[in-house]
Amino acid sequence: MNPLISVVIPNYNRGHLIEQVINSIQRQTYSPIEIIIVDDCSTDHSIDTIQNLQKKFDSIQLITLKKNCGANTCRNIGVSHSKGEYIAFLDSDDFFLPTKLEKQIKILQNQEDIGFVVTGFGSKVIHILPEGIIPLQETIKQNNLGGFSTLLVRKTLFLQVGGLDQELLSCQDWDLYLKLLQVSKGYKIAEDLVIYEVQEDSISKNPNKVIQGYTIVSQRATILNDKLKLIPSKELTAFQEYYLAMRYFKLGDFKQTRLHLKQSIAIKPRPVPILYWVTSLFGHSALATLLSVKNTIAK
Numbered sequence: 001m002n003p004l005i006s007v008v009i010p011n012y013n014r015g016h017l018i019e020q021v022i023n024s025i026q027r028q029t030y031s032p033i034e035i036i037i038v039d040d041c042s043t044d045h046s047i048d049t050i051q052n053l054q055k056k057f058d059s060i061q062l063i064t065l066k067k068n069c070g071a072n073t074c075r076n077i078g079v080s081h082s083k084g085e086y087i088a089f090l091d092s093d094d095f096f097l098p099t100k101l102e103k104q105i106k107i108l109q110n111q112e113d114i115g116f117v118v119t120g121f122g123s124k125v126i127h128i129l130p131e132g133i134i135p136l137q138e139t140i141k142q143n144n145l146g147g148f149s150t151l152l153v154r155k156t157l158f159l160q161v162g163g164l165d166q167e168l169l170s171c172q173d174w175d176l177y178l179k180l181l182q183v184s185k186g187y188k189i190a191e192d193l194v195i196y197e198v199q200e201d202s203i204s205k206n207p208n209k210v211i212q213g214y215t216i217v218s219q220r221a222t223i224l225n226d227k228l229k230l231i232p233s234k235e236l237t238a239f240q241e242y243y244l245a246m247r248y249f250k251l252g253d254f255k256q257t258r259l260h261l262k263q264s265i266a267i268k269p270r271p272v273p274i275l276y277w278v279t280s281l282f283g284h285s286a287l288a289t290l291l292s293v294k295n296t297i298a299k
Contacts, residue, residue, distance in 0.1 A: 012040040
């Protein structure tokens with residue numbers, strides 16, 4: 001008999017999407033699956049929708065929180081209520097493609113030294129890892145593994161690393177991947193098996209949350225790199241400054257974009273940051289055009 005997979009879904013005001021999300025789990029080619037939805041004090045019709053879905057699917061467990069605690073806490077609570085040997089996460093605005101869990105668990109069952117598996121998620125912008133074992137030095141530089149919805153992890157391993165840091169406002173996924181890779185091997189399936197969506201109220205659009213999370217986790221990555229000596233320290237710091245510049249640009253802060261590009265170049269000059277900084281001298285629209293062309297080519 002196949003082992004049970006527990007899919008944990010944090011939900012806050014996704015009543016308009018939650019049925020589609022759950023349907024993407026019901027369409028999986030793998031079974032058995034239990035679905036644990038942790039509702040973070042939704043004020044929309046989420047609870048009614050989920051309760052109606054429970055009448056159709058007896059695999060759904062609903063946990064309602066009495067106060068708003070955030071997605072990290074919801075995920076940890078969901079895992080604490082899970083019965084599965086394996087844990088998958090699915091954000092309440094993302095969707096699994098039908099073979100996702102089957103392809104992931106096949107790797108975990110055939111290779112005992114692998115603790116978790118992630119999949120492609122459609123991104124062509126960040127550095128994409130090829131199929132195979134995940135190199136820690138690449139993930140120290142940035143989260144190149146995607147969000148929680150790409151992940152299938154052994155429950156024992158998730159608990160071993162202490163679950164999710166509930167104090168982080170963003171980059172919780174990157175933080176977890178770094179913890180997992182220190183005690184276990186990870187595997188990347190190159191195929192895109194998750195449909196990733198960004199809503200208007202997503203954390204990735206909140207400047208304060210994005211910068212708080214990135215600052216903390218990048219510092220942890222630096223400490224880890226200092227210990228393991230995987231990347232020359234100047235190279236890592238220069239990359240972090242460049243990455244911050246790009247995050248600020250997405251958040252609409254052009255002044256901080258130019259500042260961090262300049263700091264990256266001062267630490268270790270590299271062609272791309274230099275090109276972006278020189279382009280930025282001609283204004284926001286010039287840099288935006290360059291990045292748009294680059295992203296179009298990457299696709």
